[in-house]
Amino acid sequence: MDKTLLIIDLDGTFVSVNTFHKWMKFLFLEELKRFHFISIVKILYTIFLRLIKKITHKQMKFTVLKISEKNINKKQIARFVDTLDTYVNQTILKNLHHTDNRTLLATAAPLLYAEAIKDKYQFDDVIATPYTTVRVWKENIKEEKKNAYLKFLQTHALHPSKVILYTDHHDDFPLMAINDFTYLVQPSERTIMAARESNIPFEVM
Numbered sequence: 001m002d003k004t005l006l007i008i009d010l011d012g013t014f015v016s017v018n019t020f021h022k023w024m025k026f027l028f029l030e031e032l033k034r035f036h037f038i039s040i041v042k043i044l045y046t047i048f049l050r051l052i053k054k055i056t057h058k059q060m061k062f063t064v065l066k067i068s069e070k071n072i073n074k075k076q077i078a079r080f081v082d083t084l085d086t087y088v089n090q091t092i093l094k095n096l097h098h099t100d101n102r103t104l105l106a107t108a109a110p111l112l113y114a115e116a117i118k119d120k121y122q123f124d125d126v127i128a129t130p131y132t133t134v135r136v137w138k139e140n141i142k143e144e145k146k147n148a149y150l151k152f153l154q155t156h157a158l159h160p161s162k163v164i165l166y167t168d169h170h171d172d173f174p175l176m177a178i179n180d181f182t183y184l185v186q187p188s189e190r191t192i193m194a195a196r197e198s199n200i201p202f203e204v205m
Helices: 019-033 037-051 057-071 074-082 090-096 111-120 142-155 170-176 189-197
Strands: 004-008 101-110 125-129 163-167 181-184 202-204
Touching: 004 090, 019 037, 019 057, 019 074, 019 101, 037 057, 057 101, 057 111, 074 111, 090 101, 101 111, 101 142, 111 125, 125 142, 142 170, 163 170, 170 189, 181 189
Parallel strands: 004 101, 004 163, 101 125, 163 181, 181 202
Antiparallel strands: none
8 A cells, every 4th residue: 555645735734834935036136146138137027027917927937937947056946945944844844754655745836946855854845937948837736736646646556645735825725625634824814714515524723
């Protein structure tokens, strides 16, 4: 029989911050150091358009990722991931290395740096928002994250004995509905109420 599978969200769960917001700041400073003024202007203009709601979060994310994929290297990504150390949930981290568990980092954050987080903290697998070079680009959120998870199970021929989800947000309701138990990490009252109304088995961390 396969191991218990722990599905762990990133932002607000494994780390207490929004990693993409931190990534945008990191990217801006890296481009500033190297005097990449065209990229700097693109980043600022994209953020401005998002602030005045002329573009969606998805459009902003895609543009920022395009710049990142073109200009950022693995050493820079590793430096960024190191800045997240102080935000890691130590309780969840301890569960990662239990021999009876297989761990999946499932996040809307970009694979660009989510893969480095997976490697550093020794998750077994990761599903995340893909590189912009894919034919049909979608954020790994809500139903899309659930579908990516089901595809992951199929690809790896996995049949976990139990599936436990760690998340902070009701965006993950599609995943909550198909697992055995959910740990809500510092959730909002809205998320708690929605879980209760949907009869989802959960515990607040």
